[in-house]
Every structure is written in structure tokens, then in C-alpha cells.
Amino acid sequence: MSFLKINNLSVDYQMRKETIYAAKNVNIEVNKGEILGLVGESGSGKSTVGNAIINLIDEPGKVSGGSVILGDLNIHENSESIINYRGNKIGLIFQDPQTSLNPILTVGEQLIETIQTHLQLSKEEAKIKSINLLKEVGIKDAEKRFDNYPHQFSGGMRQRVVISLALCCEPELLIADEPTTALDVSIQSQILELIKRLTKERNLAVILITHDMGVIAETTDRVAVMKSGDLVEIGITKEILTNPLKI
Ligand SMILES: Nc1ncnc2c1ncn2[C@@H]1O[C@H](COP(=O)(O)OP(=O)(O)O)[C@@H](O)[C@H]1O
Ligand SMILES: [Mg+2]
Structure with missing residues (x-):
């Protein structure tokens, strides 16, 4: 039994003159201890799927069908469970560490606040x-750095802080949407290695969203390929990279 099951998930954005079917009957399962890559060109629906898992679709969008099962709970069924799950069981990492952190609080204050919530x-x-x-996410002098503000960290170190925030409530599922896209290439591998290590050590189920096939090859166990809202292919990364579907 997979830990996360996305069943026939559909998301529409209802515009004034048209409807964008951003995700159409998407089916994905993710096990504990594995990294599932979600790849596709820009606009193919990757972030839509990532956000729909936690019901974070902005107006004018809506989840128009399907279900998301985490463990043995249907997390879209009641709003209480989704709010709990968003903070607790599911950790989120976004592209830009700058916007994920509050500039006027020290990283220590942000961690304590999130943990105590x-x-x-x-x-x-x-x-x-x-x-x-x-320390776990590789920040040296953690006792001192605890009192620093986000701007006192480099981009890569800031993303490590964001990852520590995502982990602070012991999540079982991690959703990382383009976590290395805003970082220098030399730093990208270090962050991907960190995510790989944490996946194994904490037995996390991870969805790694990226447009970058290099990131997929380097990091993921399995990959799901999206195109224009459709999930067109899903399988073991090595097999898909050596024998891609002709689409
Ligand atoms: N808030 C929104 N309002 C209207 N359309 C949106 C919104 N967010 C995404 N879309 C549309 O949904 C489609 C998928 O977008 P998105 O999931 O962001 O793709 P990706 O993450 O793969 O780049 C695109 O056509 C995009 O224009
Ligand atoms: Mg996106």
C-alpha cells in the first residue's frame, strides 16, 4: 500500500472566457522512503498538482474531482484534517527561500514559532x-546561526533553513516545488543531496517538482511526466530516461 495516493485528481481554472484544465485525472502514488519526481515543461500543471494535494488552489481555480489519501485518511474530506496535515504531516518547500522566510524574525524565532504552533x-x-x-540540515555553528536573520545567510543556506522549517513538525510527506531552481548550479547538488539523505534517514515520501531533467536524473527514484495537464508517463526514473515515450 502506498503512503500517498492521488486518485483521478482534476483541477480547473475557470477564467472569464475559458476554462483551463490544468490537471486532468492525475493518478500518482508515492511510497515512504522514495522521491517521486514530477516533471514537465512550464505550464504543464506540476505546481497545480503539488498545491492541489494540500488543497491550496487559489481562485479562480478549484479541485474539480478526485481524492488524495495520505496514510489511511482522505485529506480533502474535511477542512480540519487538511489544515492539520498541511502544518504537521506535510512539509512544503518552494522555489524561492527568500519568500518562505520572514525577513524581520531570526531563523530561531521562526523555528520556535512554527514548532510551538x-x-x-x-x-x-x-x-x-x-x-x-x-544541524541536521547542515548548518555549521547552529547555536550562533539560530540568532541570525534570513539575510545573513547565503541562498543555499537559506534553502537549508527553509528545509529545517519544513521538517520541524516531523512530516511524513514532503512536497518540494522547484527547490533548487533559484540557486546557483554549484549549490543545487548540495541541496538535492540533502533532500536525498533526509528522505532515507526520516523515511519520507517526497514529491520533487522540477522542469529540469538533470535534477530528475540525479535525485528521483521514480518520475511522473506531465504535459498540458495530463500525466503522460510514470515509472522508474532510470527506465524512463533511457527509453522515453515519444510524445
Ligand atoms: N492562479 C491561476 N489562475 C489561472 N490559471 C492558472 C493559475 N495557476 C496556474 N494556472 C494555469 O494552469 C496551468 C498549469 O500551471 P502550473 O501548475 O503553474 O504549471 P507548472 O508548475 O508546470 O509550470 C497553466 O496553464 C497556468 O497558466
Ligand atoms: Mg510550477
């Missing part, structure tokens, strides 16, 4: 947990 921990316990998380 979701877990019953004292401030001191949350601080210890925060420093351990910063």
Missing part, C-alpha cells in the same frame, strides 16, 4: 529542537 513543547524544548534541526 504544532507541537506541545516549551520554548526551551523548541529551541533545542530548532538547533538540532539546523
Whole structure:
């Protein structure tokens, strides 16, 4: 049994003069401990699928069909479970670490705030947990860096901080939408290696969204290919890269 099951998921954006069918009957399963890549050209519907998993589709869009099962819970069925799950069971990483962090709070303050929102921990316990998380994602001098503001980190280090925030409530599913696209090429591999390590160590189910076949080849176990809202191919990355569908 797969941990995450996306069944016949459809998302429409209802425009004034037309409807954009951004995701059409998409079926994807992801197991614990594996990285599923979601790839396709710009506008093919990748972010739409990623956001629809957590019901984060903005107006004028809506999830028009399908279901998302996480563990044994249908997470679209009631709004309470989705709100809980978004913060707790599901960690999110987006393209631009700049916009994921609050510039006026230190990274320590942001970690403590997020941890205390979701877990019953004292401030001191949350601080210890925060420093351990910063260490886990490869930030040196974590005790000192805890008191720094986001602008005092390089782009790559900021994305590590974002990853620590995504991990702070012990998620089981991680959704990373173009997590390395805004980073220098030399830094990209380090972040991808970090995601790979965390997937194994924490037995996470990971959806890695990217337009970059190089990222897919380097990082993912399986890959799902989207084109114009359709999932056109899904399988083991090595097999798909050596024998791609002609479309
Ligand atoms: N908020 C929105 N309003 C209207 N159309 C949207 C919105 N978000 C995405 N779309 C449309 O849905 C399609 C898929 O977009 P998206 O999921 O962002 O693609 P990708 O992440 O693969 O680049 C595109 O045609 C895009 O224009
Ligand atoms: Mg996108």
C-alpha cells in the first residue's frame, strides 16, 4: 500500500472566457522512503498538482474531482484534517527561500514559532529542537546561526533553513516545488543531496517538482511526466530516461 495516493485528481481554472484544465485525472502514488519526481515543461500543471494535494488552489481555480489519501485518511474530506496535515504531516518547500522566510524574525524565532504552533513543547524544548534541526540540515555553528536573520545567510543556506522549517513538525510527506531552481548550479547538488539523505534517514515520501531533467536524473527514484495537464508517463526514473515515450 502506498503512503500517498492521488486518485483521478482534476483541477480547473475557470477564467472569464475559458476554462483551463490544468490537471486532468492525475493518478500518482508515492511510497515512504522514495522521491517521486514530477516533471514537465512550464505550464504543464506540476505546481497545480503539488498545491492541489494540500488543497491550496487559489481562485479562480478549484479541485474539480478526485481524492488524495495520505496514510489511511482522505485529506480533502474535511477542512480540519487538511489544515492539520498541511502544518504537521506535510512539509512544503518552494522555489524561492527568500519568500518562505520572514525577513524581520531570526531563523530561531521562526523555528520556535512554527514548532510551538504544532507541537506541545516549551520554548526551551523548541529551541533545542530548532538547533538540532539546523544541524541536521547542515548548518555549521547552529547555536550562533539560530540568532541570525534570513539575510545573513547565503541562498543555499537559506534553502537549508527553509528545509529545517519544513521538517520541524516531523512530516511524513514532503512536497518540494522547484527547490533548487533559484540557486546557483554549484549549490543545487548540495541541496538535492540533502533532500536525498533526509528522505532515507526520516523515511519520507517526497514529491520533487522540477522542469529540469538533470535534477530528475540525479535525485528521483521514480518520475511522473506531465504535459498540458495530463500525466503522460510514470515509472522508474532510470527506465524512463533511457527509453522515453515519444510524445
Ligand atoms: N492562479 C491561476 N489562475 C489561472 N490559471 C492558472 C493559475 N495557476 C496556474 N494556472 C494555469 O494552469 C496551468 C498549469 O500551471 P502550473 O501548475 O503553474 O504549471 P507548472 O508548475 O508546470 O509550470 C497553466 O496553464 C497556468 O497558466
Ligand atoms: Mg510550477
